[in-house]
Amino acid sequence: MENEDKSYLNCVHCGKCLPVCPTYNIGLNEFFSPRGRIRIISAFNDRVLPLKASKVKETVSACLLCERCVKICPNNVETGSLIINEKTRLNRFKGNKLSFDRIALTVLKNKRKVLLRSALELLNMPIIERLKKRYTPKPDEKPFIGIEDLYFKSKNGNDLKPVGYFSGCVFDSIYSGISVDTVSSLVENGVSVFVPQMQGCCGLPFISSGDIGSFKDLALNNANAFKNKDIDHIITSCASCSYSINNLYPLYFNKNDEGYGEIMNFSKKLLNIWSFFKILEKKGIDMIKMGRLKEETDAVFHIPCHLLNSPGFQPSSYNEMLIGEAGFIADKINGLKLKSLKHNYCCGNGGMFNIRHYGLSKKITGRKFEEIKEASPQTILTSCSGCIFSLSDQKGILKEKQVMPVDHLISIYARSLRNLKD
Incomplete structure (x- = not known):
């Protein structure tokens, strides 16, 4: 075992x-x-x-x-x-092969990434949507990664070493705009970015389902995607991906496993986007660009359960005390005002939990929205693919005219930088 x-x-x-x-x-x-x-x-x-x-x-x-x-x-x-x-x-998956969660995992594991988008487009067809009676996200216009590796050159040509970017399956195929904004934010701040085409799901939905074999296959695939690349850091903008790769890869692999060294190397190099920006801050206090919003915006930041600050992190601003390392980027957005949440309850997603226990998941999301409504924000920010999924599922929780937009903090930062050019 x-x-x-x-x-x-x-x-x-x-x-x-x-x-x-x-x-x-x-x-x-x-x-x-x-x-x-x-x-x-x-x-x-x-x-x-x-x-x-x-x-x-x-x-x-x-x-x-x-x-x-x-x-x-x-x-x-x-x-x-x-x-x-x-x-x-x-290993619950030795049972019904036609279960909804089994199908979802099959789609996530498939190396043909277009399958995930196709499945979601099918589920969003009006006739299917009426039958399934549950929320399904609508994919962005096109996936982030195509059939080739990607390389984005920094704008100011400084001597910072390039980094890798791990999108994960959701920020590649569903919310691909978040990957675009993540890379854009790095490039605008002088960091070149390499994105390998063969990367895939981090494996969290599989290990949380008891499928340790698929979890290990996906981990090896991701490690090999970044193998032999001259990079010190691999960045992700999904808290659940960083939790899986940083915390679970070291726990569930041993020296006898295929590719153990590469997997451990991959795990050590991976950082969430907020921790990496703190590293950049240490390289030069004026390095990180300030952006501005076109209109002042009140927002709350839902801290994902899996979002962890780097060891030794010490908050140095109100926003950092409020939400951790992500507060550093919030400080760089003129016009953004973060409001506090009393308890920062769980959003109710939990990977496959939302699919298997949709009713219970919605109740947990409803509890989350009680504290959100009390803060009365204009928008909800977070930094996890699963959290965005659940927080966007507001039917039955908020009235239709009260729908609150949900966004990734890195996306609102990227837009604030683009506003400087307008």
């Missing part, structure tokens, strides 16, 4: 995890709490209680892997690892 973490034995059922668990807070059911899951899994595996495997599958399937419980646990219980390991053991 991969990464057989035993920290769950340290759980004393104190309940500190309960207030931060998104699924527990919808219905206050211990069956969907972190300590409840630990108890059920350990009792099942130790054969202490006569539990059916289907009941264990139900509780682990309904975990978003947000790891909010891990961050608050006084005994350092790694609930996320326990859940992933149990999903791998049970």
